[in-house]
Each structure stands twice: as C-alpha cells, then as structure tokens.
Amino acid sequence: MNLSALLTSAGINIGLCTLYLSLYSILRKQPSFLYVYFGRQLTQRNNNYLDAFNLERFVPSPSWIMKAWGLTEEEILSVGGLDAVVFLRIFVFSLRIFSIAAFVCVFGVLPINYFGQEMQHTRISAESLEVFTIANVKEGSRWLWVHCAALYVITCSACSLLYFEYKSISKMKLDYIIGSPPKPSHFTVLVRGIPKSIGEPLGDTIRNFFLHYHGSSYLGHQIICRRGKLQNFFSNVKMVYKKIFCFEVTALDNTCRSGLCRCGLCGGVSNSFRFYPDNFYERRTDLHCIDISSHQKECSSAFVFFKTRYAAIVASKVLQTSNPMLWVTDLAPEPNDVYWRNLWIPYRQLWVRRIATLLASIVFMFLFLIPVTFVQGLTQLEQMRHMLSFLKGIPNKAFVIQFVSGYLPSVILQLFLYTVPPTMMLFSTLEGPVSRSVRKKSALCKVLYFTIWNIFFVNVLSGSLITQLSLITRPKDIPAHLAKDVPRQATFFMTYVLALGWTSLSSEVLQSYSLLYHLTRKYIFRCKDDPSLVPSFPYHTEVPKVLLFGLLGFTCSILAPLILPFLLVYFFLGYLVYRNQILNVYSTSYDSGGRMWPIVHNTTVFSLVLTQIIALGVFGIKASQMASAFTIPLLIITLLFSEYCKKHFYPIFRDLSAQDFIDMDRDDEQCGRMPKIHEQLFTAYAWLAPPPPPPITGALELCYVDGEPDSPVQVTI
Secondary structure (H helix, E strand, C coil), rough: HHHHHHHHHHHHHHHHHHHHHHHHHHHCCCCHHHHHHHHHHHHHHHCCCCCCCHHHHHCCCHHHHHHHHHHCCHHHHHHHHHHHHHHHHHHHHHHHHHHHHHHHHHHHHHHHCCCCCCCCCCHHCCCCCHHHHHHHCCCCCHHHHHHHHHHHHHHHHHHHHHHHHHHHHHHHHHHHHHHHCCHHHCCEEECCCCCCCCCCCCHHHHHHHHHHHHHCCCCCCCEEEECCCHHHHHHHHHHHHHHHHCCCCCCCCCCCCCCCCCCCCCCCCCCEEEEEHHHHHHHHHCCCHHCHHHEEEEEEEEEEEECCCCHHHHHHHHHCCCCCCEEEEEEECCCCCHHHHHCCCCCCHHHHHHHHHHHHHHHHHHHCHHHHHHHHCCCCHHHHHHHHHHHHCCCCHHHHHHHHHHHHHHHHHHHHHHHHHHHHHHHHHCCCCCCCHHHHHHHHHHHHHHHHHHHHHHHHHHHHHHHEEEEHCHHHHHHHHHHHHHHHHHHHHHHHHHHHHHHHHHHHHHCHHHHHHHHHHHHHHHHCCCCCCCEECCHHHHHHHHHHHHHHHHHCCCCCCCCCHHHHHHHHHHHHHHHHHHHHCEECCCCCCCCHHHHHHHHHHHHHHHHHHHHHHHHCCCCCHHHHHHHHHHHHHHHHHHHHHHHCHHHHCCCCCCCHHHHHHHHHHCCCHHHHHHHHHHCCCCCCCCCCCCCCCCCEEECCCCCCCCCCEEEEC
C-alpha cells in the first residue's frame, strides 16, 4: 500500500466523521430525538418539552463540544460514578504518553526510517508506506541506537504516568468506599452451597448455623427463591410504577391494544394500559391475599445480614467449614448490581460452566480466523487475485485498488466484530456471575483477549491457520515473525485506526443504532417514548477498543511512527465524545468502583513488554548488537515495575480494609445511625416489593401480550 491509498482512506473517514458530527449537532436539537441524545437527563429530571419551531435547530453548531470539555472530574463522578472517571482517565493517560511518543518518533525516528536506505525517493504521495517503517533501515545501521533511545523514553514515560495514575485512582477508590453513604452490601454476605437438612426448614438451618458460629454479629437472613409465574408478575410492578408515575412524558391512551404490535397502517395504538373509573375497584382482585409461597422454589442460597461491616467482611473471607463446597460466603453485591437470574445456580455447577464457556470462547476465537484471514488478504490484492478467481473482476483503476486495499478491509472487519460483544456477554452470563458488574467485567476480558488475538496477532502473523498453529507449537520463533511482520502490517493498522477509530466515534456520538431503533419504534410501530430504554454504558465493548489502540500505538511507535498522529486524533476525539455521552446519554444503575483499572494497567504493561520483544527481534534482524543488549534491561525493568504496582496498589481493588470498616462502624454507632441501617437491610434485597405508589382515582389493567387474553389481573395503583 502506498501513501495515496492511506490518504484515500483518511479522506473517506474524515468525510464520514464530518457528516456524522454535523448530523448529530442538528438532530440533538430536535425534540423528537431527546430520548436518543438526552436519555439520562430525562430520566432524572422528568421534564416535558415543547416542539416549538426554531430555525437555529437546523444549523450545525459545536456547542456540545464546549459543554463536554467544560465538565469537571467531580461532575463526571457525580453523574457516571467512579467507573466513568476511570474510563476517561484511560484517554487522559493515552493522550499524554502518545504525545510524548509522537514528538520523539515523528521528529527523531521517522526521518531515519525514510532515509534508511541509499535509494532515490519518488514523490511523497507515490511512496510505499514501507519506506516510513523500520523495515527501510539497512542492516547494521549505526542509527538504530535512535530507535533504542526512543524506546527507552517511551517506556520510562509510560511507567511513570502509569504509576501516578494507579496511585491517583487508588486514592479515589478509597475515598469512594469511605465517603459513600452506608451500603447494604457492606453488611451483607451471600451464602451458597447451603446443605439441606431433612425435616428442618432451610431458614432454620441458616439461622442455627450463624447463631452458633457468628452469634454475636448475626442479624438475620433472607432466603433466595427461584421465581414462578406469579413472581414474574410481581417483579414487573416496579417497572410499571416507574413508567406510569415517574415519567410524565409517557402518555397513556384510552384504549387497550391487542398483544401483538401493530404498524401505523393497521390502526391500533402502542400502549398496553387502560384506565377504569372508580367503580371498577369493586371488581378488582386483591393480589396481597394470594399465597405466593406455593409459587416459589427455595434455592441453596441466602443473603445473611450482620450487625457491622467488619463482621460481614470477616465472615465473607474465612472458610466456614472444612468442606469448601458447603457454606461458601462472599460479600454480596449492591442491590442494583445483583443479577437475580444466576442466584439459583448451584455452586457445584459453576466450575463446569466456566470450563464450558472458556472452551466455547476459544472455539469462537478460532472460527473468527476465517473472516480475518480474508480481510488481511485484501490488503495484498494482487496475491489474492491469483487465489480467488472472483477478485479478478475488480477493475485495475488506481482509485478502485486504493479503495479495496486501503478502506474496505477495515470496514469488513468491523462488521464482523459487531458480533463479538453480544457473544462474549452471552458466554459471561452462562458462567453464572451473581452481579451485573462482574458479568460485564468478564465480558470485557473476553472481548479484550479476543480483540488482541484476532486483530493484532492474526493480522500480523498473516498466514494460514496451519502456519499460525505451528507458531504456537514453536513459541521461540514468534519474536522473529513479529519483527518481520509488524512493520509490514503497520499500514493495515493505520487504516484500521481510521475506520474503527474515527468513524466509530462519530457513529457513537450520533447513536446510529439507537436512532434507527427509535425511528422504527416511534413511526412504524407507533410506540410512545419509553424512559426505561435508556442504555447503560457499554464498558465491555469500549474499553477493549481503547486498549487495542494503545497496543497498536506502543508496538508501532518506533517501527511505523506514522500511526501516532492518527491515534492522537482518535484519543482526543474519544475524550470529548465519551464525556458528552456520559453526561447526556447513558444511565448509571450500578458502579463497580473502578474495578476495570487493574485490567487497563496490566494490558498497558503487556503492550510495553510486547513492544520490547518485537524491538529485540527487529534489532537482531538488523544486526545491531548494541541496541539488542540495551533492550534486555528495559524488559526486566518493566516486569519489575509491574510487580511493584501489583503489590502496592492492586490489593486496594481486590480486598476491603478492616481498618476503614471498623472506623466507619464506630462512627455510625456513635452517631446513632446503626439501628436505622439495620432496619433498611431487610428491605434492601427485597426485590419483589415495589415502592408504595401514590393513590389515584382509577385502576390499571395489564393486558396480556401473548396469545388470547385470559381474565386480566387487576392491580390497584
């Protein structure tokens, strides 16, 4: 690929970015799209907006950029929680380190790469991109020490910035725990693997066990039951309450539709609700008189409440019995973070589920080699034409070849990648996590491993499946292959940053899929705006994407410095876009307390180590013994730095401090807050009980949505 093909890809993506950002600045002003672009704010303010005509609404403006830029870290913390702050810190760190790398490599390394061979250069636009990489430097060149020095500058700067970021985020993590109001999860332990006694109720078994072994600190318990059909109905009452009473913008029609959604051409309306007059109360059914105990199935799990935080954390960490499969204890997640569907899974099944999902993830990863290999082949169009006859019909015009080899591969790969996050989220759900944050963290790790393997290693090794498997069996040959292939594939990574980076960010701020779904739902199916459809932030898709670009930046910094300016544009644009999305679009129902940062730190260290291994192989190929000798100590220093951070900061994210919990317990006891906290514990995890709604003059009929409606259940609101 030559520079003109790269510029063609850049021009297409710049045009798409400009179009998307202009459309966003117009559509965000339209009242009919408020739930797409201001969903989080509408769910909190409950405002009605008038559709008043104003010419300014149809003129693009950059006002959203200034609002996003002006947000302080305290405002982001109050809006999106510590997870949002940590996510944005990834962009801040990336901007700092790659600004240093761009300055050093573009002005120091790039000229040496370009003039590395004694050759007659043509005009810049016709130059092959390989002349800008380290592959153009001749063997035994005395200028390779510049690459080694640049590698030292980048590694030392990255480690220093990582240390200060880890230290700062660790302090925020401690402040998050200490400064937050009393959390039910700090007093609650989730117990699984409870043995069932013949002739003794499960509740008595739990009570007798904890009174015998934790009598001074045991407060009470709540048995976890698997839901029946009637429980499913009760669990929807809270959602109905939220839609009816908390959001004035959700209108209720005076007629009740049938179960199937109708399009606007068939008549019919979208709401499943109908108000009845006051005299309808005489015909209603009192659901509180129904015995729901016969509709539930007790699981071998329970929430156990303790009188103090310290007692709960001690009970969650110690082994309760000599049999590690019985009375298994962990700190309970927050009530909003509980993933109720997985609480019924027997504890003995979890290891089987984890092994099965691991094998399924590996199989899916290798099946994905087929589209990746084809996409990589498009960058070498002439070779692919000899192998695949249908590619011979592509015209030999310069623009067509530049489009097919420069822009099309990244687009095709991105389309295939859209299937990865939902698949990994499904695998993470089947593993059996009991909290939504753990499920999303598991999906994040799976997507990250998948992305690094299929986007980086498979494209770099760029051979058949047999060749890639042979490299796995001969790991000592991997550095040499990486040293040869990374500079060659750097051109593909540049176009990948343009297509997946720039364009995907502009598509993110435009909310293309949410916009299409909103238009279809509102104008085809005639449904009203639903405040409950506000999405949560997709950390499991966005964090791996950002970390992958960081990996590409580190590995290509001294090998192909031309990628660094494109990465800087991506990180700066992403910093603005995601600040805007956190403020306006995504809701925050739970907060893991920045649990993703150790993953970010470890991935960055992995990127640095991989960069040094590749550089070591390149210096060996280029016959520069001095550069190779100086790279080995740098590799050891990086590993020692990683171990130092793991010992000093990682325990803060993994464990809770007894000292802090004891101080918090004493403070609550001295201030007299502890009895109120104990009272709230017994209702915190009572997910079947909806909040008491305000009285209205009417009854609400819930119409069934599948099949012919039976006698509808009447609920007095």
